[in-house]
Amino acid sequence: MDVSLPMPMESQWDLLSEHNLSGRLDTTWIDTEDIEEIVQRFHLDAYQGISCNLDTAFNEAVNDTQDDTMIWIGTHSPGWSVAVAIHGWLSIEPEMSAGRRRIFTHMHMDEVYKLPNEGMLYYYDGELIGSLGVIEEFQEYTHDLDVGWSFGFRATVESCLILAGRITGRFLDREWFAESRVLYRVPRDA
Numbered sequence: 001m002d003v004s005l006p007m008p009m010e011s012q013w014d015l016l017s018e019h020n021l022s023g024r025l026d027t028t029w030i031d032t033e034d035i036e037e038i039v040q041r042f043h044l045d046a047y048q049g050i051s052c053n054l055d056t057a058f059n060e061a062v063n064d065t066q067d068d069t070m071i072w073i074g075t076h077s078p079g080w081s082v083a084v085a086i087h088g089w090l091s092i093e094p095e096m097s098a099g100r101r102r103i104f105t106h107m108h109m110d111e112v113y114k115l116p117n118e119g120m121l122y123y124y125d126g127e128l129i130g131s132l133g134v135i136e137e138f139q140e141y142t143h144d145l146d147v148g149w150s151f152g153f154r155a156t157v158e159s160c161l162i163l164a165g166r167i168t169g170r171f172l173d174r175e176w177f178a179e180s181r182v183l184y185r186v187p188r189d190a
Helices: 012-018 035-041 054-062 136-141 153-168 174-178
Strands: 025-030 050-052 069-077 080-087 102-108 119-124 127-131 181-186
Touching: 012 153, 025 153, 035 069, 035 080, 050 054, 054 069, 054 080, 054 181, 080 181, 102 153, 119 153, 136 153
Parallel strands: none
Antiparallel strands: 025 080, 025 102, 050 181, 069 080, 069 181, 102 119, 119 127
């Protein structure tokens, strides 16, 4: 019996392109809506954030003369939050998932070069479990997706984002990109 899995209303890749994220994306989904907890897990100063939309976050990063990492954090869907590196890279340590938290990461850098391990990593309860697309727990979400370099870069990124949407209950959409989240600066020497 073939059960249809949810699909996004719009191409995830096209939305990334439209919002200047197709060349480089470093994002993390965390199974909590507690933004303060996420800020603590990233070792950020909760009082240093700027509430803004994605365009403002990009402008802040462009105008940053200190070349700091800039992370945009906020709600993704019920039970899930998201962190997006606007400038620099997210530093995910397995212990960030301690306390039975699930963390999914996706990173690609097509504007620089293709990473050999682009895809999604899964962290759970203080451990890096592995590549999300091959973990048995999530294979029911992937049977109709094109995952792997034989399908090409764009198809693989699209499939990764569809997988994240299926697990978290929300695909990327225009409203997601328009929402206000909080931009945090991580000093280069931190």
